[in-house]
Amino acid sequence: MNFIYLISSIAIILLNAQGCNSKKQTITEGQNVQSTNSVSPNKENEMAWQDWNTAYKKAKKDKKLMLVDVYTDWCGWCKRMDANTYSKSKVQTAILKRCIPVKFNPEIKDVKYDYKDKSLDGSELLYSFVSNPNEIGFPMTVIVDPANNKLRWVQMGYMEADAFIQNMNEAISKTEK
16 A cells, blocks of 8 residues: 555656756746747747737737736646647637737746736736636636736636637637627
């Protein structure tokens, strides 16, 4: 029994450590944000992610939606979604057709985010996306309409490319009616 417990504990530690070996990412305002996964897609397949503040201003001005990939550096499923979903040209085309793509890591310190005429830190912005703070999971995909500061879609968890496109398009279509 102790042997099974020991093996299980080692497996959990190794799985958690797998997501912790990525590079730290620092985002400055006005900078395009590239994928931070350790299994990085080819350069030509990377999405041109924007930081929150730059995209928020642009989306408000251009009356576009923002698709926000909420991730953390330690999240293995976030890295997998970067490598297997966001790297697909059909996903990038679907996103860019209707939204401005944004990468948002709520764990980055000393950054303030403009939202609803307030300046929020990462955790405050994250909690504004969910009704129950106990139900936060990563990756999280959020579609924000900066024109009226409404959330169009909040989806937690990994999605394959086809499911992502279908769910995103359905969520946007439902709210356009």
